[in-house]
Amino acid sequence: MTFRSTSLSDWLDHQQRVHPRAIELGLERVRAVWRRLGAPVPAPVVVTIGGTYGKGSTVAFLEAMLAADGRRVGAYTSPHLLRYNERVRVGGAEVSDDLLVDAFARIEAARVGDTGDAEGLALTYFEYGTLAALWVFAHAGLDVALLEVGLGGRLDAVNIIDADASIVTTVDLDHQEWLGDDRDSIGREKAGIFRAGMPAIVAESDPPAALLDAAHRLGTDLRRAGHQYGYDIHADGTWRWHGGGATLALPRPGLAAPCQHANAAGAIAVVHALRARLGWNPAAIARGVADARVGARLQRFDGEPALVVDVAHNPQAAGVLAEWLRREPSRGRTLAVFGALADKDVSAIVAVLAPHVDRWYPAGLERDSPRGLDAASLVALFGASVDTARIAPPGAGVGDALAAACRAAQPRDRVIAFGSFFVAAAALEFAARR
Template structure:
């Protein structure tokens, strides 16, 4: 009996005893039995933060240049099909279900994690989609991540900071070493982190990768109106800033342009396509400011490095009488460092429970806030606990003034719950109008 996509997702969640099991042996063996091989130009994107933005900008520019593009990113925010975009649109769930069926038939007795199983299904979908280029986001680390079974034509590492320390190590050098393993001998290896760990550089040099470093092989400059970029042989001048908000987006955009220069013989891209691609790029949940009052900012920042960028971006927004934070987080993150990055900028903390065993209990987070010296118990400062991010957001909207701002952050799940609730409300509203 064939399953629909929802049934397949429920099946693969139960298939493996752990959510994460790093290593390529199992997934590579199944890939070989499936005959997975992408016949197009491939670009892998790894790093601690900035992967999603980098993938979105690459996709947008290449679509504007007229290429047929497949983009694999994770996790999704609302629907699983967001993970596999073909020509900018989420994949057809029925086509995804067919690929899940093929993986199931090929795996035999091999148990695959949710991520491994879905990665193979999406790679096979892309294999048969007539693509010119595939953009593949690396899930976790690099060396042992399932996406690393692909020998990419170009690999980008966006930034390196400490996250997933229990899997990747607790130093930038250790993490940089893991991420450098998406590089390949003789092929472009882009690093847009301004201070790359020595381990990353040494590995790239040891394998003979064509290493492009920010500040050495490419750089950017700009003023309030426009910015410019210079690579090894190309310059791109007088560009409008990317539509994605945030001070760190120029570093991501610079890495994108370095990758495109390195592939220019196989994927030529005009200046107009670059301009238009940056102008129209969209990525939900990355410093996404919703219309209306009070201002609502959605950001999937879920580690200290990303929250520090969020803090800088909030500082650039101007004055707001009060800032309300809807904060849901995983307990295995460095929660104290995340709080430290924002505590001077938030007046009211609304702590939200998240699903899953890894989620931090809101009462525990409240204790971390108090330990950090966060004030509460007045009209100017408070700490509250809620059953979900959407419930916390409703409370913030009821209490906030029209000129205040609300920041929703801490996890993909935190932002996803808010976006899913808004999407459901919009569907109900449209249905009600149709009925009338």
């Protein structure tokens, strides 16, 4: 029997049960259901955004720039922080439960086919969400759709759509069990979103050779940071973008991390590559750079102590966070609330941040995800970079760890919460209550 419900939460619970695995890379099943839906095309112009780190920020810059130019933009991102609806935005607003439920009902009917066989074509939670976004976008009268890759690129569900331009933000070690154990292997997977003859933007300052080789072999219109475009940052954070004969004087990015100039520059390279179809409006680009916002990217909450929330969950992201901490020294101590999933390189993350953290508050995530580390297991992976005297007793969840850190903090101290989207979500809820 085909599943039916008018409740979004019921649909999300159902999706968790349909496929025996949370991740199942491959395009055959999701493409078959997409075709049964009538192969909805999300927008006249589609941009696919991949990379190890910086995808969400790049989407935010593109969304803000294009909206400032009067374009109707759809953005599909993942994961969400507080509400599933965050994943699908139209015109800058999260879509309603009703729209998502309608899309899921159509997907379910297409999945089980004419026989009504509940086994049907098994889709993962992410594949349901991707198809729902494509369906919603196709009926929303968009000018541009922005599709963020969930994992990898070549076999990710968003790759059933041929993008008019694609960008790979960065390439680093993450999800090695799915993508490979070195940057070349991971780079090849991420290059799978490129298309022959289409703009392929590489925002990584030092990309692996395999990524560039794949782009060249495919015959893409390759546009690489430091080659086809570049940027210069001034001491006050304002900057200049240049590429393809164009030069822009730009304000400090609205997102705080040092890497955000690179993310914004890559987004501008996308707009420049598509200027024949989307136009080239320097004022709108500058406004978008300044106005872009995305949750839990060095998001600061004032108070005593100040709270900073970030989704840094791999060594590369930890390095960005460490550089920000170095540039923005605390007037007092820095207390870190940290939680991670079992597939993360905890010792490498901790080693990068250890010089900038005075005391650690490990948070268990075993109640949030089957892959979540409990606090004691997390501490066991810290390695030698942190003296045990700097680690608070393990055993607490994120809320408990945050409360403990805030109780211990002096007025000039700051608390940073990072390590997983689960940590960030709990920290945002904590910030709303205090």
